[in-house]
Amino acid sequence: MNNKTDIANRDDIILLVNTFYDKIKKDDVIGHFFTDVAKVDWNKHLPIMYNFWENILFYTGNYSGNPMQAHKKVHNLSPMNQKDFNHWVKVFTKTVDELFEGKKAEEIKERATNIAQVMMFKTLSH
Structure with a gap:
């Protein structure tokens, strides 16, 4: 029996992001980019990610930022490669699948994959 529901609101986004x-x-493969290289302030980063993904899925308009710039800054400090981006997508997709299923769950996985591909292309080609 499957008791997973679809992503329906901000609370679901928060659960997914956290x-x-x-x-x-x-994570052994890409964790260091967040903890050692970018030294992410999670109290600041997580609410930004909630807004980002909520805007992606529900068009809330509550996100403003330049994710490309942030990724380039990290890449300049510690070069990322295609394997890193692919791994991010794999972990993200697996997390969605563990928690949710439905139309929005499929959409967020597709959007995450597309965003990662664009980020990878722009980050690695400049």
Whole structure:
């Protein structure tokens, strides 16, 4: 029996983002970009990510920022490669699948993959 629901609101986004970054912080492949290189202030970063993904999925208009700039800054400090971006997508997709299922869950995975591909292309080609 499956009791997973679709992503329906900000609370679901918060659960997804928190669960995902809890994994990323300890991740052997890309965790160091967040903890050692960018030295992410999670109290600041997580609410930005809630807004980002909520805007992506529900068009809330509550996100303003330049994710490209942030990724380039990290890349300049410690170069990222295609494997890193692919790994991010894998962990994100797996986290969505563990928590949710439905139309919005599929949409957020697709959007995350597309965003990662654009980020990867722009970050690695400049």
